[in-house]
Amino acid sequence: MLTEIRVAGFGGQGVILAAIVVGKAKAIFEGAYATMTQSFGPEARGGSSSAQCILSDDPILYPYITRPDVLVVMSQEAYTRFSPDLKHGGILIVEQDLVHLGNVPAGARVYGVPATRLAEELGRKVVLNIVMVGFLGAVTGLVAADALRNAVKDSVPPALEKLNLQAFDKGFEYGSHLMQKLVEEGQAEPVLSFESES
Amino acid sequence: MHADPKGVLTGVHFLDGDHACCEGTLAAGARFAAGYPITPSTEVVERFASRIPTVGGIFIQMEDELAASIAIQGAVWGGAKAFTVTSGPGFSLMMEHIGYAAITETPCVFVNVQRGGPSTGLPTLPAQADMMQARWGSHGDYGIIALCPNSPQECFDLTITGFNLAEEFRVPVMMMLDECVGHMTEKVIIPPADQIEVSPRRYTHKPPAEYHPFEPGEDLVPEMVKAGDGYRFHVTGLTHDERGYPSMDVATQDRLVRRLLDKLKPFSNGRAICDTADLEDAEVAVVSYGITSRVAQRAIELARTRGIRAGKFRLISAWPFPEQHIAALAGRVKAFVVPELNLGQMVHEVERAAAGRAKVIPVSHAGGTVHDPEVILKAIVEAAK
Incomplete structure (x- = not known):
């Protein structure tokens, strides 16, 4: 199975690191395959930032994503730009305080998380990207929570490890509760299917 | 000889091709680099x-690419393993000193993370349009080795191979990455130092009185000395005799320049590094290298599912061109399909080696992204007809 993920937002939100954590978790801590590529403009910083990550059980040949199965957006601009590309039936994960949902792509399954607020509860807004990773882990089940936690640990400076793991857990718990609630309400399946519909 | 553990970051990493290439240089023993950083090679x-x-x-950040490409050669003659890193515009500026490395037989490595050209072109997007420049960019007759990794893991592995080949043949080695491979992040396994073979410099064991710096051994490669070790030696970009002294003699020129090419002959054929699959029964051979080889692999798989017998011939060492391998295949396959991120470069080498015995179909692309596998598939389908 091959899953295409795009993570997008502002420069400075940790978009690239979020994609690195997900890819690293799959490739190193689950022993499968992941290829991460970034979209670079000529600008050094500021503006939009986007990373693409392909997860697969088999070696990955084509390096870019075509139509993402999962789209994670942390800015309105990213939502406007990338949501039309989401695969039919794909998963849209949004930072709900930063993105106003208009024209939701047909068939999309949308999950919102107030990642910035949850990060602020930890005292550091900058870890919102890791909150998003935790949330993604819980709602998609694409990568095991342990693998993701290990990848977080492996990707941040030791001094910030505790903070980032707290951020991950906060996002993961928020996502788990949301999924539990949706399943109870009959609005979601306990196990999501990612079979390509392209 | 094993790698020096100090430079080896043993472990399982999630690295992009540029970073993996850097780890390769350190594992290979490079302890000097000079550069004028340029996208998309800066991360190295x-x-x-x-x-x-x-x-x-x-590491010295030099004033420009000319300076960077000659500083590394000074470091090599001082005893270090050294390299520089650049992309198209900088590679153009390095051409003069690539020729200098060739004629002075200075073992060194040039990493070129290719981007779209000509000129400033597409700084942040991939191309493979410097392949001919890597081989022919400097004036005069000389030979080089060029390696084309297609993943971050290979950026690590082949960089070590590149340094080893530079030492063995005393040639400049070109690491021909492309922006896609350079900026692609994947799992990279770095083995323990005692599992990494590195080639030591070929220093002479002769006493100073018997040593001639450019007297070739049986394999046509002369032995080196380190500056300051008590040997007299002279290094010049002028045509030189075995003693290293300038000579305007026609016979000396002939002997030197032919040897610069002849010493690479073993590498051009028997030892060429190629990755082949499904060629036994192939009617179409897809010749590709670098990132394009991964996309081509997808096209080959799609062709096979349609019953077309397509096979893979991947150039890992693109230069010297493995012409005997292609010539041998030309007698067996109907056609070669050659996708590359340029408007036709290595395809001319395939045509030359095939010598009319098989069709050669280019799948050109001006760069900026990689091929759509369907486009390569279409060419394979045409080729099989």
């Missing part, structure tokens, strides 16, 4: 600059 020297103080060595 950025990492080297941050790693080298703890490993022990030097």
Whole structure:
């Protein structure tokens, strides 16, 4: 199975690191395959930032994503730009305080998380990207929570490890509760299917 | 000889091709780099600059690419393993000193992370349009080795191979990455130092009185000395005799320049590094290299599912061109399909080697992204007809 993920937002939100954590978790801590590529403009910083990550059980040949199965957006601009590309039936994960949902792509399954607020509860807004990773882990089940936690640990400076793991857990718990609630309400399946519909 | 553990970051990492290439240089024993950082190759020297103080060595950010490409050669003659890193515009500026490395037989490595050209072109997007420049860019007759990794893991592995080949043949080695491979992040396994073979410099064992710096051995490669070790030697870009002294003699010129090419002959055929699959029964051979080889692999798989017998011939060492291998295949396959991120470069080599015995179909692309596998598939389908 091959899953295409795009993570997008502002420069400075940790978009690239979020994609690195997900890819690293799959490739190193689950022993499968992941290829991460970034979209670079000529600008050094500021503006939009986007990373693409392909997860697969088999070696990955084509390096870019075509139509993402999962789209994670942390800015309105990213939502406007990338949501039309989401695969039919794909998963849209949004930072709900930063993105106003208009024209939701047909068939999309949308999950919102107030990642910035949850990060602020930890005292550091900058870890919102890791909150998003935790949330993604819980709602998609694409990568095991342990693998993701290990990848977080492996990707941040030791001094910030505790903070980032707290951020991950906060996002993961928020996502788990949301999924539990949706399943109870009959609005979601306990196990999501990612079979390509392209 | 095994790698020096100080430079080896043993473990399983999630690295992009540029960073993996940097780790390859350190594992191979490079302790000197000079560069004038340029997108999309900057990460190689950025990492080297941050790693080298703890490993022990030097990085100098030079005033331009000309300076960078000659500083490394000074470091080599001083005893270091050295390299520089650039992309198209900088590679153009380095051409003069690539010729200098060739005629002085200075073992060194040039990393070129290819981007779209000509000129400033597409700084942040991939191309493979410097392949001919890598081979022919400097004036005069000479030979080089060029390697084309297609993943971050290969950026690590082949960089070590590149340094080893530079030492063995005393040639400049070109690491021909492309922006896609350079900026692609994947799992990279770095083995323990005692599992990494590195080639030591070929220093002479002769006493100073008997030593001639450019007297070739049986394999046509002369032995080196380190500056300051008590040997007299002279290094010049002028045509030189076995003693290293300038000579305007026609016979000396002939002997030197032919040897610069002849010493690479073993590598051009028997030892060429190629990755082949499904060629036994193939009617179409897809010849590709670098990132394009991965996309081509997808096209080959799609062709096979449609019952077309397509096979893979991947150039890992693109130069010297493995012409005997292609010539042998030309007698067996109907056609070669050659996708590359340029408007036709290595395809001319395939045509030359095939010598009319098989069709050669280019799948050109001006760069900026990679091929759509369907486009390569279409060419394979045409070729099989």
